[in-house]
Amino acid sequence: MRTLDSLILDQISGGADAGSLTTADTILVCDDPTGDLTAAACGSGRRVVVLDSDYSRCQRAISLGAQIAGDRRLDEFLAGSNGSAVAVGEMPKSLSRLDYLARSIAGAGFDTVTCVFGANNKHLARSMNETLATSFEEVSASRGRGKFRCLVATGPRNVTYEPAAGDGLVAVGGVFSGARADHGGELLRSALPAQLGRFLDLGCGNGSVSRGLDGDITATDSDADAVLSARAIGLSTTWDDAGSRFPAGTFDTIALNPPFHAGTTVDATLVSSLLDASARLLAPGGCLYLVHNSHLRYRPEVERRLGSVEQVARNQRYTVLRATAR
CATH class of the missing domain: 3.40.50.150 (Vaccinia Virus protein VP39)
Structure with missing residues (x-):
């Protein structure tokens, strides 16, 4: 102990x-x-x-x-x-x-x-x-x-709790980015295609990436604060481990804005289970859209699991990759 x-x-x-x-x-x-x-x-x-x-x-x-x-x-x-x-x-x-x-x-x-x-x-x-x-x-x-x-x-004391709210978002507890859209998530959102098909926001956080999208939209996160935050803005959201409740090949498009820190330390291994889940959950020909800090080298890991990978957006801090399932 x-x-x-x-x-x-x-x-x-x-x-x-x-x-x-x-x-x-x-x-x-x-x-x-x-x-x-x-x-x-x-x-x-x-x-x-x-x-x-x-x-x-x-x-x-x-x-x-x-x-x-x-x-x-x-x-x-x-x-x-x-x-x-x-x-x-x-x-x-x-x-x-x-x-x-x-x-x-x-x-x-x-x-x-x-x-x-x-x-x-x-x-x-x-x-x-x-x-x-x-x-x-x-x-x-x-x-x-x-x-x-x-x-x-x-x-x-005689106190009550009220989640933070702003910009169309709600933050319950310690959800990442609070009631704000984070910069990486906004770049990811801008890179998504017009036709999403069956769409999964994997590791959805406060739901900022998929809020307001039209179509068959599902979100999931392993953090209950995130799940409650996403549900508060109307997203259909499951609480589970990397989408484990869904059968293989369920989705045509997956958006992934993964965590990069364990506490205060950058941990590049945190994305591994989410990439494995993406490969399992995508239907053949489906696409993963992944945003990451540009200095972190995730492309080889994505290629190893999904095959064809291309960069579709980039700014000073973040990169968005699109990977197509075999």
Whole structure:
């Protein structure tokens, strides 16, 4: 178990009975990249509810016996709660995601609730304290352990959550780019053909690429915040892992604006599973339109999976490739 996860668990076990993780009735597991917080919570005998937005992590949580909020708004899912609760997780990278979690948990109706969110000291900022203080009366920092520390929030305020909105877009939680169209997505949108056929926005984010398009339009994302954001503007959107719910050869056109960062680090491997999915989901002769940062060399990876590839748009920062399925 990571030092960070161990520190978070130790924070909620203080004062509990010997051998008990916590005396709270419910453990809310928020952002849990390793799954260790979920596993420990499920082993405690308490009611465990996972609020993580990641599809694959939530499926693992179900297999351990946890409930999940899944692709439901957290504030609506938790409304009417009672008893005592503790919420644990890695500190979200996005203040918008932190605010969403804090408001949803504080406004849920629990009699008492404590939030414990941990991170590397260099990733903690005063703005995180301020965001938590909007939803909780008391916010303090734990004692550190190595490079890590937790922020602890108690005393829920009477708050509600409202997604951000603007420019025809809605941003639930920490969806990428918020309620704005990102520059790469806009270049991708401009390169799409007039006739889309059966169209999939793969990894749709806030839905900015496919908003307002005519035809047989489907969107999908593995992040529940993205799914809720896209649905809020009327897109038919599934929550799954790289379009895994769809049969092979389902789509004539796929648009892909993939993630390039894991946390704060550029990770060129993140696109691999989405390219594999594109190759599976395209009908013969169908086309993938992929936008990427121009300095990242994705063309060989696309060619290896799909064959014929050509550049159809480019600006100072981004490139759009079109690949035709064999």
